[in-house]
Amino acid sequence: MDKSRKSGIDIDLGNQCSRTAYCWAKKTFSHRPEGSGNPLMTVDGAFSNVMNYHGVKIGITSDGIGTKIEIAERTGIYDTLGFDLVAMTADDLVANGIEPVNLSNILDVDYLDHEIVDALMRGLYRAAKEARITVTGGEIAELGNRIQGYGDRMHFNWCSTAVGLIPENADLIEGTTIQPGNIVIALASRGFRSNGFSLIRQVMEKAFGNEWHTATYSHEQTWGEILLTPSRIYTPLIVDILHANIPLYGLAHITGGGIGDNFARVLKSSGYGANLNTLFKSHPVMLTLQQMGDIPEQTAYRLWNMGNGMLLVTEKEALKSILDLANTYHYPAQLAGVITPEPYILLSTSGCFPQRLEFPLE
Numbered sequence: 570m571d572k573s574r575k576s577g578i579d580i581d582l583g584n585q586c587s588r589t590a591y592c593w594a595k596k597t598f599s600h601r602p603e604g605s606g607n608p609l610m611t612v613d614g615a616f617s618n619v620m621n622y623h624g625v626k627i628g629i630t631s632d633g634i635g636t637k638i639e640i641a642e643r644t645g646i647y648d649t650l651g652f653d654l655v656a657m658t659a660d661d662l663v664a665n666g667i668e669p670v671n672l673s674n675i676l677d678v679d680y681l682d683h684e685i686v687d688a689l690m691r692g693l694y695r696a697a698k699e700a701r702i703t704v705t706g707g708e709i710a711e712l713g714n715r716i717q718g719y720g721d722r723m724h725f726n727w728c729s730t731a732v733g734l735i736p737e738n739a740d741l742i743e744g745t746t747i748q749p750g751n752i753v754i755a756l757a758s759r760g761f762r763s764n765g766f767s768l769i770r771q772v773m774e775k776a777f778g779n780e781w782h783t784a785t786y787s788h789e790q791t792w793g794e795i796l797l798t799p800s801r802i803y804t805p806l807i808v809d810i811l812h813a814n815i816p817l818y819g820l821a822h823i824t825g826g827g828i829g830d831n832f833a834r835v836l837k838s839s840g841y842g843a844n845l846n847t848l849f850k851s852h853p854v855m856l857t858l859q860q861m862g863d864i865p866e867q868t869a870y871r872l873w874n875m876g877n878g879m880l881l882v883t884e885k886e887a888l889k890s891i892l893d894l895a896n897t898y899h900y901p902a903q904l905a906g907v908i909t910p911e912p913y914i915l916l917s918t919s920g921c922f923p924q925r926l927e928f929p930l931e
Contacts, residue, residue: 583825609741616661616822616834617733619741626735628667632657633728634763637797639770642719643782644793647685650727651692652699652799653763657824658731659700660879663807664820664835666742667733669700674707674729679716681709682723689727700804702731736811744819744882747839747908751818751882754891755905756806757849758878760798764825765872769796772862786854795854803879806898810881815890819882827871829928832880832914837930842913845906849876850919859921866922875920882908 601607609619609626617630634653641647659669674693676686686709697704707729718724735741761769773781773792782793803822810817819835821828828845836842851859851869855876859869869875883891888904895902909915914928 616664616820617667619665619667619735628662628665628669628733628735629730630658630661631728631730632661633726636766636770637761637763638725638727639719640766640782640793640797642722642724644791644797646794646797647688648692648695649797649799650689651694651696652802654693654727654729655696655700655702655731655804656800656802657763658729659702659733659802659804660807660822662731662733663804664742664822664879666735666739666811666817666820668736668808668811669702669731669733669804671703671705671733672697672729672731673705674727676707676709676725676727677712677716678709678723678725679713679718680711680723685723685725696799696802700802701808702804736808739811742817742820744835744838747818747836747841747882749841749908749910750885751908752885752888752904753843753845753906753908754881754883754888754902755845755848755877756803756879756881756895757801757901757903758823758852758874758876759801760852760854761796762800762824762874762878764874766796768862768864768868768872769858772858772864776861801878801900803900806895806900807879807881810891810894813890813894815887815894816884817881819880821880823874823878823880825872827869827873827875828877828880828916829871829914829926833928833930835880835882836908836914840912840930842909842911842930843906843915844909845914845916847903848905848917848919849901849903851875856921864921866918866920866924867926869920870916870918870926875918877905880905 598608604623606620617628619626619628662669716724777784784792786792786795821832821835823831892902912930916926
């Protein structure tokens with residue numbers, strides 16, 4: 570059985586449920602007449618959607634940070650989760666060429682702990698400053714034993730909705746203009762973003778027992794601390810690329826589903842595939858976990874980003890401009906591959922069991 574299913578995560582079932590939910594949502598699009606808030610995206614499965622409000626186009630998306638929250642509960646470190654919350658929604662917006670501007674959040678708790686709430690919001694402030702967005706408000710709901718988690722302090726779930734604008738004279742990025750011969754640029758991740766933690770926790774508990782977060786990862790960090798590494802927020806770099814009129818034909822935010830699923834969402838509208846030979850190498854912590862759990866290469870690349878947080882499709886002539894701009898943000902970026910006529914993604918892996926994986930476009 571696939572390791573992801575054994576951990577309680579079934580990517581294929583998740584994709585099926587997402588498609589079903591979107592199918593029902595799409596039936597509501599006709600509820601609003603043209604120009605009064607009707608969605609504009611022409612590609613199903615995009616990272617966000619855009620509405621037309623009497624000529625003003627507003628992007629919107631929602632997401633949460635899942636069970637990475639448990640790592641904060643275990644370590645007592647709460648002020649980094651805001652980076653994961655902002656990254657999950659802001660980077661989804663910018664993946665469709667939308668500049669994020671506002672974020673609203675919902676914090677569901679069992680009971681209130683002001684010290685933890687203050688740490689969460691302090692981190693959210695810092696993340697919003699980095700992403701150049703405002704936090705417009707939100708909701709804190711006390712739900713009692715409907716919310717559970719690790720330890721005796723406040724337990725919570727945290728989700729957000731982000732909205733944004735399409736830059737002036739710019740088009741939505743839906744992948745429809747991608748052509749064979751375009752290049753793919755990878756932006757490196759810092760570590761695990763906000764997905765794949767159910768499998769991580771299963772591996773860690775088997776290796777170190779219930780208090781696995783206290784086990785030593787290196788002379789500087791525990792396992793809990795390394796796994797809590799906050800997500801890099803790509804929004805400022807992508808927005809500045811857009812404002813510089815550097816061509817971008819497709820953007821994939823690599824979260825749940827990994828490179829295969831997320832990049833396929835970008836490529837399916839064109840029907841073209843990709844050959845990814847020079848992605849960033851997998852982070853050492855990912856290799857260690859993969860080895861500890863004897864996790865197959867395909868499972869690792871479907872559940873984790875394996876060192877690559879975002880993929881950009883552009884022209885060969887734009888490579889230097891994008892790499893130079895990424896360097897000013899201290900974001901590692903490199904040429905990862907090329908768009909091909911064949912309808913599948915070929916991926917050279919760098920996990921514990923390096924191989925060539927093939928992901929068909931759905």
